[in-house]
Amino acid sequence: MDDGELGDAVGRARGGDEAAFGVVYREVHPMLLGYLYALVGEDADDIASETWHDIVRDLRRFHGDGPGFRGWAATIARHRALDHLRRAKVRPRTTALDDGTAEPPAAPDSEHLALENIATERALALIAELPQDQAEAVLLRVVLGLNAPTAAKVLGKRPGAVRTASHRGLKRLSERLSGAGEK
Template sequence: MGQRGEPGRVQAYDGELGAAVARAQEGDETAFAIAYRLVQPGLLGYLRGLVGNDAEDVASDAWLEIARDLRRFRGDGAGFRGWTATIARHRALDHLRRQKTRPRPAALEQDLLDLPGPHSTHDQALETLSTEAALALVRGLPRDQAEAVLLRVVVGLDGPAAARVLGKRPGAVRTATYRGLKRLARQLGVDGVTDDAPRTLGEST
């Protein structure tokens, strides 16, 4: 379904996305439609993890702001994905505030991470993240883990870009992603998830 849940897909489109954004900034409506098509699947998956069934409405609000402020954007395709994710996150938090619902606070976590092992099978769990059931599982994670997993895996941002969206240090996002993926893998029945350096979409095994 789009690029969501398809390893190697999201980042492969960054060149095409960057070119489309540049043309859209000059007023090319077709180019803007291309940028939308490339970004929307991951953005919608991210929002579904934050606001559930209200994701479509929040995404619409986000795209209105993206279109309005497009000429202010400076950067490449990967940067555009990060910029749009930041806007979408702000709109999601606004939506949650309007609903008088606060995002779930992070649960108390273990002080020490398990020592990493030589192998990783967490990518088996990631393959299922294109399903609504898996996104529901993501929503059940502590909020810091859920957002880190959604940004790294569903939106396809690298660690530093995800950290900028969340206003956190890359190391904190890396840790939250690892813990979230490990918990998801256990829930999905995948054993042997021991890698403490989760790969983003498109990175080699």
Template sequence: MEQVDLPTPLGDLAVRAVHDRHAAERLMAGVRGLALRYGRVRLARFGAEDLAQDVAQEVCMAVLSALPTYQDRGLPFEAFVYRIAANKLADAQRAVLRSAAPVADVPDSLDERPGPESQAVTRAEAALALELMEHLSEQQREIIILRVAVGLSTEETAASLGMSPGSVRVAQHRALQKLRSLMAERDTSDVA
């Protein structure tokens, strides 16, 4: 029978990463993925994929420099990463709002990325989702972002937000019900 390697939790990697380079590399890959998913969602309305990449890199650097002094206090390591990412994203959002918009250069070669139509549809769907999420409370928005976009478990989300796992489940259920209701209202008004 073939043995399947389960992914090592980030908290376990964090403990080993101080003295094990391989564990540190695996930890940084996990941290980067977590920060990038979170950054893409939080920066979606700015259309700032490059900025999400930059923020993910900054989060990795902050986590790596904090590793030697990191102490496990019973919370998931993901909650520690989320707090750093939230702070870095707040800084990035302020910078975007204060900066001038860059002008694209003429490309030298064929662009293999999705075309304008595909990008427009994706942006429209993302804009709709973000618009509907504006009708949720701040706490419900954070729960949806952390659970759906970032992929945190109920327990990790609860630890990140200082809630019980049961409260997270209830709030997530109510938020999703409200989004479904808003979407149904929107679809009904579009048909009429």
């Protein structure tokens, strides 16, 4: 979906069109979830839920286009993630969560989906190993598709600093991947 279509869908969602909100959610959520996964790990789904709660609550006050909405959503997600990380420092988790959920039977064409998910998880894990400023810049620029000025607003930095951090992060990822390919 291009930025114009997203902007149109956001505008209709602001007016109460539930189907348009569904379009916006399906377009933005996977990228937002990837960004949050890199910031908070396994708690990304919970933080994404909090983020969408805030987005729904404040959507009528949002004024902007498709890229502006992506930036606004990323800003909310980042604030929720930082709040979560601060709470975790004050009240660390003391017991492991039971991860014994039953998996549904795999569909016949699930091999491709599984390989795609593994590749995505590996990419996000590699990004998470970068210094935080580089990781966030790469996630915002590449995963969420934000331009440098919008990503800079999200991070509270200058666009040039975001471009530099993104470039350094991508260069470091490239070096890691080329080094892994040689082994």
